[in-house]
Amino acid sequence: MRRVRVMKFGGGAVADGKKIKTVANLIRQSKEETEEKGSNGLGLVVVTSAIFEITDILHEHASRVAKEGDVEKVKKIVNELKNRHETAAYEAIDDKHVLNVVKKEIEERVGEMEKALVGICLLGELTARSLDYIVSFGERLAAPILAGTLQSMGMDAVHLTGGDAGIITNANYGNAQLTSDAEQTIRGRIMPLLDDNKIPVISGYTGETKKGITTTLGRGGSDYTATIIGAAIDADEVWLWKETEGIMSADPKIIKDARKIPYISYMEAMELSYFGASILHPRAIEPVMRKKVPIRVKNILKPEDTGTLIGEEPEKTERAAKAITLIENTSIINIAGAGVRSISDVAARIFSVLAAEGVDVIMISQGSSERNISIVIESAQLESVISAIQSINAEGTVIRDFTSNSDVCAMSVVGAEMAGTPGVAGEVFSALGKGGISIIMISQGSSEFNISFVVKKKDAYKAAQAIHDMFGMGM
Ligand code: ASP
Numbered sequence: 206m207r208r209v210r211v212m213k214f215g216g217g218a219v220a221d222g223k224k225i226k227t228v229a230n231l232i233r234q235s236k237e238e239t240e241e242k243g244s245n246g247l248g249l250v251v252v253t254s255a256i257f258e259i260t261d262i263l264h265e266h267a268s269r270v271a272k273e274g275d276v277e278k279v280k281k282i283v284n285e286l287k288n289r290h291e292t293a294a295y296e297a298i299d300d301k302h303v304l305n306v307v308k309k310e311i312e313e314r315v316g317e318m319e320k321a322l323v324g325i326c327l328l329g330e331l332t333a334r335s336l337d338y339i340v341s342f343g344e345r346l347a348a349p350i351l352a353g354t355l356q357s358m359g360m361d362a363v364h365l366t367g368g369d370a371g372i373i374t375n376a377n378y379g380n381a382q383l384t385s386d387a388e389q390t391i392r393g394r395i396m397p398l399l400d401d402n403k404i405p406v407i408s409g410y411t412g413e414t415k416k417g418i419t420t421t422l423g424r425g426g427s428d429y430t431a432t433i434i435g436a437a438i439d440a441d442e443v444w445l446w447k448e449t450e451g452i453m454s455a456d457p458k459i460i461k462d463a464r465k466i467p468y469i470s471y472m473e474a475m476e477l478s479y480f481g482a483s484i485l486h487p488r489a490i491e492p493v494m495r496k497k498v499p500i501r502v503k504n505i506l507k508p509e510d511t512g513t514l515i516g517e518e519p520e521k522t523e524r525a526a527k528a529i530t531l532i533e534n535t536s537i538i539n540i541a542g543a544g545v546r547s548i549s550d551v552a553a554r555i556f557s558v559l560a561a562e563g564v565d566v567i568m569i570s571q572g573s574s575e576r577n578i579s580i581v582i583e584s585a586q587l588e589s590v591i592s593a594i595q596s597i598n599a600e601g602t603v604i605r606d607f608t609s610n611s612d613v614c615a616m617s618v619v620g621a622e623m624a625g626t627p628g629v630a631g632e633v634f635s636a637l638g639k640g641g642i643s644i645i646m647i648s649q650g651s652s653e654f655n656i657s658f659v660v661k662k663k664d665a666y667k668a669a670q671a672i673h674d675m676f677g678m679g680m
């Protein structure tokens with residue numbers, strides 16, 4: 206059977222025309238390598254992010270200006286976006302004919318985007334649905350440029366939006382979920398292209414409902430696009446090209462001796478991505494884990510480096526804990542039940558109002574006296590959480606009292622070997638104790654793949670270093 210590899214390039218990798226050319230060269234190399242080895246060629250599927258910062262501009266800037274109704278300013282932003290993409294195309298695409306085609310595509314897509322933004326100006330309303338449509342243009346503009354660059358180098362590339370590629374989702378705008386029959390659609394769309402020896406270049410992050418309405422998969426969602434596609438077509442590997450060495454034992458900006466982890470299991474990578482290590486989209490592991498498709502996180506700045514391999518088996522290692530991550534800008538909320546109700550009733554109400562508000566609960570802990578529940582959330586959501594909790598008492602006292610504290614940082618120690626290894630928690634907490642750091646809250650998932658705790662903000666980096674040292678994570 207032929208081999209297929211999915212390669213996803215992040216926004217930094219396609220930041221400008223010169224970088225897009227580098228990416229195109231990497232793609233060509235991948236194809237040539239296998240042809241040299243005498244196999245019948247490697248099927249490649251490419252997934253691209255938006256050009257660096259474009260999603261942010263669309264998300265934060267363009268949409269806001271449109272909502273404020275400033276048509277002139279909107280037109281100015283649109284023009285800047287058009288220039289940036291045209292410049293990238295000029296730099297990346299040498300073949301004049303291809304360049305002209307791509308220029309037209311850019312013009313058309315920018316035109317659609319402008320129409321939508323002006324529409325928002327006139328309506329003065331920005332719905333989740335129109336926001337998804339607007340932000341999708343980042344990836345929808347990048348894919349034609351990258352495909353054109355490959356064509357200009359003599360490769361047979363075609364660009365597709367997420368929807369074209371079969372990423373069919375529900376209408377949960379901003380964080381859409383794949384529908385159950387999407388995998389089959391994806392296979393139906395992608396396999397014939399590979400059979401024809403074409404290179405599909407897919408806009409990451411974007412999808413489409415059954416009715417054809419554009420959706421997005423959540424910020425950083427191009428990773429997720431790549432793994433969805435990889436799982437659907439039973440790829441041999443999914444390579445995620447980023448501007449980092451791979452998955453690290455800690456954030457190198459915080460811990461000087463942070464080290465690249467050469468191999469990590471799906472479960473560990475999932476824990477890390479859910480807990481603040483912004484290296485992977487949190488849901489990106491799910492699809493490939495089911496199909497056991499390995500992921501490789503590769504460094505675009507050091508293509509020859511092996512990066513981090515993510516796979517099924519836990520690694521046999523002496524190191525019980527592999528990585529430490531932290532989520533800054535978190536708040537802890539302590540809720541005391543009224544005592545007249547069971548704690549499960551109180552918890553049920555709390556979590557249902559939080560779910561209704563779309564709050565992402567990072568940690569939960571409940572003391573055995575059953576009088577208190579502590580939860581950790583992102584501070585950005587604090588206001589809505591407070592009003593949600595206040596609303597619970599509207600029909601009678603369920604909550605006696607609650608307090609919040611935003612001067613905290615949630616941290617997590619991750620490692621598959623922690624499961625069933627006695628004493629790891631002891632070591633974690635003694636490292637903190639020796640550093641004179643007091644722990645505000647603790648929680649351990651029953652998978653035992655992580656131990657999470659909360660410390661004061663001012664102690665967080667020191668705590669991370671103490672634990673990193675204790676487990677020799679940097680060695
Ligand atoms: N462009 C999108 C974002 O910035 C998706 C991605 O880059 O993965 O969130």
Ligand code: MG
Pocket residue numbers: 215216254255258260425
């Ligand atoms: Mg991006």
